[in-house]
Amino acid sequence: MPQCEIIAIANQKGGVGKTTTTLSFGVALAKEGKKVLLIDADPQGDLTTCMGYYEPDDIPVTLGTLMEYSMLDKTLDNKDYILHHKENVDLIPSNLDLSSMEMSLVNAMSREYTMKNCLQELRKDYDYILIDCMPSLGMITINALASADKVIIPVEAQFLPAKGMSQLLRTVNKVRKQINPNLKVEGVLITFVDKRTNLSKATYQQLQENYGSMVKIFDTQIPRTTKMAESTASGKSIFNYDKSGKVSEAYSLFTKEVLENEQERNKNAIAKVR
Numbered sequence: 009m010p011q012c013e014i015i016a017i018a019n020q021k022g023g024v025g026k027t028t029t030t031l032s033f034g035v036a037l038a039k040e041g042k043k044v045l046l047i048d049a050d051p052q053g054d055l056t057t058c059m060g061y062y063e064p065d066d067i068p069v070t071l072g073t074l075m076e077y078s079m080l081d082k083t084l085d086n087k088d089y090i091l092h093h094k095e096n097v098d099l100i101p102s103n104l105d106l107s108s109m110e111m112s113l114v115n116a117m118s119r120e121y122t123m124k125n126c127l128q129e130l131r132k133d134y135d136y137i138l139i140d141c142m143p144s145l146g147m148i149t150i151n152a153l154a155s156a157d158k159v160i161i162p163v164e165a166q167f168l169p170a171k172g173m174s175q176l177l178r179t180v181n182k183v184r185k186q187i188n189p190n191l192k193v194e195g196v197l198i199t200f201v202d203k204r205t206n207l208s209k210a211t212y213q214q215l216q217e218n219y220g221s222m223v224k225i226f227d228t229q230i231p232r233t234t235k236m237a238e239s240t241a242s243g244k245s246i247f248n249y250d251k252s253g254k255v256s257e258a259y260s261l262f263t264k265e266v267l268e269n270e271q272e273r274n275k276n277a278i279a280k281v282r
Contacts, residue, residue: 011131012131012132012133012134012135012136012137013135013136013137013157013158013270014127014131014136014137014138014139014155014156014157014158015136015137015138015139015156015157015158015159015160015194016138016139016141016149016152016153016155016156016158016159016160017029017030017033017138017139017140017141017159017160017162018139018141018149018152018153018159018160018161018176019141019143019161019162019163019176020143020144020145020149020175020176021143021164022143023143023164024162024163024164024199024200025162025164025197025199025200025230026140026141026143026162027050027054027055027058027140027240028058028199028230028236028240028246029160029162029197029199029230029259030046030055030138030139030140031046031055031058031059031097031140031245032245032246032247032255032256032259033138033160033259033262033263033266034046034097034136034138034245035095035096035097035245035247035248036247036259036260036262036263037135037136037263038095038096038097039096039247039260040263040264040267042135042136043133043134043135043136044096044097044098044134044135044136044137044138045090045097045098045099045100045130045133045134045136045137045138046059046097046098046099046100046137046138046140047071047099047100047102047127047137047138047139047140047152048070048071048099048100048101048102048140049071049102049106049123049139049140049141049142049148049149049151049152050102050106050140050141050142050143050148051072051102051103051104051105051106051107051110051142051148052142053065053101053102053103053104054140055099055101055102055140056099056101056102056103058240058243059091059093059099059243060093060243060244061091061099061101061243062243064101064102064103064104065103065104067101067103069084069088069089070089070100070101070102070103070105070106071089071100071101071102071106071123071126072102072103072105072106072108072109073089073105074089074100074126075106075109075113075122075123075126075151076109076112078122078125078126079112079113079116079117079122086129086130086133089101095244095245095247095248098134106148109148110146110147110148113147113148113151114147119147119151120147120150120151120154120187121151121154121187122151123148123151123152123154123155124151124154124155127155139152139155139156145175145176145179150179150183150187153179153180153183153187153188153191154183154187154188155188156188156191157190157191157192158191158192158193158194159180159191159192159193159194160194160195160196160197160266161173161176161193161195161196161197161223162196162197162198162199162230163196163197163198163199163211163215164198164199164200165198165199165200165201165202165207165208165211165229165232166207166211173196173215173218173219177193177219177222177223180193193222193223193224194224194266194269195223195224195225195226195266195269196215196219196223196224196225196226197226197228197229197230197262198211198212198215198225198226198229198230199229199230199232200230200231200232201229201230201231201232202231202232203231208229212225212229224269226262226265226266227265228258228261228262228265229258230255230258230259230262231254231255231258233253233254233255235249235250235253235255236255238250246259247259
């Protein structure tokens, strides 16, 4: 079985499509035959809710529970905390309990590695683990970056994504230097694109000019549609809710782009060895 990749979907700015991207990308990977685990690393539990678990605070065992047990050097059976979604992806849910974990981590031993320790045993069961990060750069997000092999950064198509991007890239570099030397930025995904305006084109150009030499800006862009907003309230991914729509097509193309980039890197790595 190929090595599992852990990808954090991160941006400290809220409302840029992190949760939508995590779910849509995860389901698209499953459609490509991959075994996928999604992790809701946000106390608001938006990913959990979007997957149809409308009362996240009633879920007895969540990511917060798992991390708490890890800090106490106790174990949980994965059947107690992994939920199986009908679209062939699994979920470790989250709720407000994760907020208290943020405080608990401050005084924990090896605090940056708590989530990584939780996920280590799960890597053998999945091809991809996607982490939906909270809109902050606190200890939970640092834990996600310490666990991840790669980061995908969704950025809304607007004029001022640069300031937040700079802060996030500085954090990624700091994590790489001090905690996780293998962490890479997979790329920037532009979301909520309105093709009727020139704003998305301007955003793409701005990102290319400011960051194109440092990170990949994905060719695929995710359009803004009402169907996407409706799907998040339905407990279904966009593929189930509007399978022939523009957003479904865009996330399929984005997933293929990620997989093709990965294949190209693997080929280059093999060529170098030879």
